[in-house]
Amino acid sequence: MRYVVAVAETGGFTRAAERCHVVQSALSHQVARLEKELGARLFERTSRRVRLTAAGEAFLPAARQALEAAERARAEVAAASGQIRGRLTIGAIPTVAAVDLPAVLRDFRARYPHVRISLRAGASERLVEQVRDGALDAAFLGVPPGFRLQGVRDRELAHGRHVAVVAPDHPLADREEVDLGTLADELFVDFADGSAARAQSDAAFAAAGLRREVAFEVSGVELMARMVRNGLGIALLPGLFAPELHGLRAVPLTNGPVRVERLIWSRLAPSPAAAAFLTLLGMDTDPVTA
Structure with a gap:
């Protein structure tokens, strides 16, 4: 599943193999085995391009969810033994100023060196959607007073x-x-x-x-x-x-x-890495139950 996601995101088997740190023949063989097991081709291959078939389009979201669930399970096991691992994905507007975000991420990395950190810049409206959909753990917004936030938790920063x-x-x-x-x-x-x-x-x-x-x-x-x-x-x-x-x-x-700067995060229970990040910022990480 990881190889399929890599091919879909990079647009080719060569770049996917480079991302996954395997030789291309091994990656291609594993994808072919999966296609045989599923009884459907996931990719259309030509000399110029690789693109998802209809079956591949249907398979990709479920594959991503399965990989995320497996990674979350590993992170939860590590947290139970006192180690914070996994991935932390943060979103931010380009003009965030309420916090020194590079310094915060530096401090977080120093405390939790086994967490892989990703930062995505974007517009506030899109960041809200990504937090609500689970693509981001948290995001820093800049919005007008009274901007309606639905489906997320939030705290005013400045x-x-x-x-x-x-x-x-x-x-x-x-x-x-x-x-x-x-x-x-x-x-x-x-x-x-x-x-x-x-x-x-x-x-x-x-x-x-x-x-x-x-x-x-x-x-x-x-x-x-x-x-x-x-x-x-x-x-x-x-x-x-x-x-x-x-x-x-x-x-x-x-x-x-x-302009009001706000930090938003999921209403659901955060991953161990996300909980550690929110705690570093002084946020209450208990999930909303109602």
Whole structure:
């Protein structure tokens, strides 16, 4: 099953064998044996590509669940003997600032060196889905006040206003503060329309009865900062995160949007690794029973 998942995720037997640290002939032989046992082909093989058959599409989710269950069982046995093992998968928005996430993960790795840590960046809405579906153990979000969270547990970590982020030579760079009305005629660099990160700024302008032009939509804060630095527009970003943007000016906003940073995790009993991570952050790991 592990070999099938690797082939499906890498798109080929060669890359799957490299990931699984086995020779390709051994991997191919084991997949063929499994196909014979199941009585169905899992992959269509051509000289150019490998893709899942309908049977393979049906098999893959169950295979992943079985592998996850086996790994969880091993981790639970290790925890019973006093060892924390297994996998910890964390999600985070690119602009998380309430915690020093690299430092937290460093401390966690030092305490639990046998846990394999994965970090995935993404938008808050998608991270909520992944925690709810069990793909992530926990996630750090940045959402507007009142953002509805369903099917997960959560804790507020911080909240604060956005600031206007401008290039050092921008006319507003030396202002002590500005309001949204002052910014309404500027061109903006922002996240994708419909995302929680974008919605905070859109809602603030709408509440003030103002319209603005978002000329550039980006998916990452690094590109956003580079575009602002080159004078292509200005941005609204959380004030807590602004010190990370070297070479740019952060101007306080008197009526800017408010962002709340939240940590979310599953309502079910966490794995030993996830429980250790949440405990490190001071969270209550007891599952919700009602």
